[in-house]
Amino acid sequence: MNSDDQVLFTNVTVLDGTGADPYRGEVLVEGERIAAVGRTGITRRPSGVHVVDGGGGTVMPGLCDAHAHFTWNNGASLDALADMGVEEHTLLAARSAKTYLDCGYTSCVGAASAKQRIDVVIRDAINAGDIPGPRYLANAKEIASTGGALVPGITNFVDGPDEMRRTVRTLIGLGVDLIKLILSGEEITGSQRAEDTYFTDAEVEMAVREAHNRGVRVCAHARSAESVKMCLRAGVDIIYHASFIDEEGMDELERQKDRVFVAPGINWIIATLEDAGPWGFTPDLAEQVGYKRELEIAVEGMREAHRRGIRVLPGGDYGFAWTPHGTYARDLVHFVKLFGFTPMEAIVAATRQGGEIMGQPNDLGLVSPGYLADLLLVEGDPLADIALLQDADRIKVVMKGGRFHKAPAATVSSGAPAFGDEVLVTL
Ligand SMILES: [Zn+2]
Known part of the structure; x- marks a missing residue:
């Protein structure tokens, strides 16, 4: 289990738990909480952030x-x-x-x-x-x-x-x-x-x-x-x-x-x-x-x-x-x-x-700024096939409170990382 101060999920679809339509975007985690969520290109990208390339997968709440x-x-x-x-x-x-x-x-x-x-x-x-x-x-x-x-x-x-x-x-x-x-x-x-x-x-x-x-x-x-x-x-x-x-x-x-x-x-x-x-x-x-x-x-x-x-x-x-x-x-x-x-x-x-x-409606259950970073990166679209959540192999990342329980599977060089990014994975 790593502790990472700043993690950016990029190249993902955000299914935020509110019931709103999912969208292509990025999610930035700082410490134990979600710092920012945005459509691609909006989220700020701190230097030295660990970048998780989601490969088009879905980021959703745990x-x-x-x-x-x-x-x-x-x-x-x-x-x-x-x-x-x-x-x-x-x-x-x-x-x-x-x-x-x-x-x-x-x-x-x-x-x-x-x-x-x-x-x-x-x-x-x-x-x-x-x-x-x-x-x-x-x-x-x-x-x-x-x-x-x-x-x-x-x-x-x-x-x-x-x-x-x-x-x-x-x-x-x-x-x-x-x-x-x-x-x-x-x-x-x-x-x-x-x-x-x-x-x-x-x-x-x-x-x-x-x-x-x-x-x-x-x-x-x-x-x-x-x-x-x-x-x-x-x-x-x-x-x-x-x-x-x-x-x-x-x-x-x-x-x-x-x-x-x-x-x-x-x-x-x-x-x-x-x-x-x-x-x-x-x-x-x-x-x-x-x-x-x-x-x-x-x-x-x-x-x-x-x-x-x-x-x-x-x-x-x-x-x-x-x-x-x-x-x-x-x-x-x-x-x-x-x-x-x-x-x-x-x-x-x-x-x-x-x-x-859980008694924490303002901390848990959404991909939203300020919420605890309890996040999944899922390969595929759970809305198209809800049964895929039964397959733990399709759940590529499990993060709880900003820490990886299941870390990205492989470290992949991005070739030309921007702003000193360390790209962790491509699905
Ligand atoms: Zn029982």
Whole structure:
């Protein structure tokens, strides 16, 4: 990982994350931030700047995954995570963090850690520059009610507002950025229906109040219609899944759309229906327990949410055997194919709105002067083929905070560098 004070991306198309049409231009990075963005010939060119010739590729903001689990181990079930040694588990999470960054994800929202402190430790190590990884909102073990856990061995159990208060305060004391509540079931458990709803309003309101008092946000696994409405009554900040949202919930979601985010994690359902057979969860079985029906209903719900201008963000539950780490950008294709997003809208959801869900809307998610230089140089045009973002080989450069995580592949002599330029690469 090099540190370069000044880097100029030239001969690129700038896809800036705002939703505006891309344009041919240049991007100048100074220190950790973007200093200037301009159409070719406009950007000033400091002497001694490192020039990256993008070869006509696309410079765009780094991607954000709104529902990430660094501690998931690509296993067929999460039960083994409870028994994994904390040392091995921490190393595994570090590898996941690097994989996200390798794939162009410069921000991730942690949606539960299989052990209490791993997310926090990994986040701090990333921020200290000790290990590579995206900017990360750290979570702890998810909180469920007795009898309401999806994976009991990796869960904090809470019953009643008083226990909720104590547990939320304890997790805040560990340094989390987010609290995760399990408000509904999940069909793959075999015992807890996705349309079941756990916890009471009093418990959820307590979690939100305690978290917000300390500047910590709350996210929730909420598949049932009632659980989505419970989130909206209590002020939960990030609603995961929302598969069975009903009309009343949708209306309320729309009223709160400037505050709340929805991340359906739709690839989990699709992959569970299509790709889990080798691990014993055949398409027939997945359909039988209800995932096909849930997918159909969830797709309609997310299409409607998108029509209403609700922020629906990609990302979700990668790290199972059939949703392995490194395949994160599958979500973007689903958004286009199933939810009615244009490729541009899918990219805005993963970039500009990613900055918003990270809580840094003025720092993250755009190629714009003053923003942190979390940038990708992509070979090709993601608007023409959104699936190309699934191919890490097509992501030629990954920069986070002005530093190369993935540096230009080769140093190429420009022949006649202007103003003492050092030309780093031609794609
Ligand atoms: Zn999850």
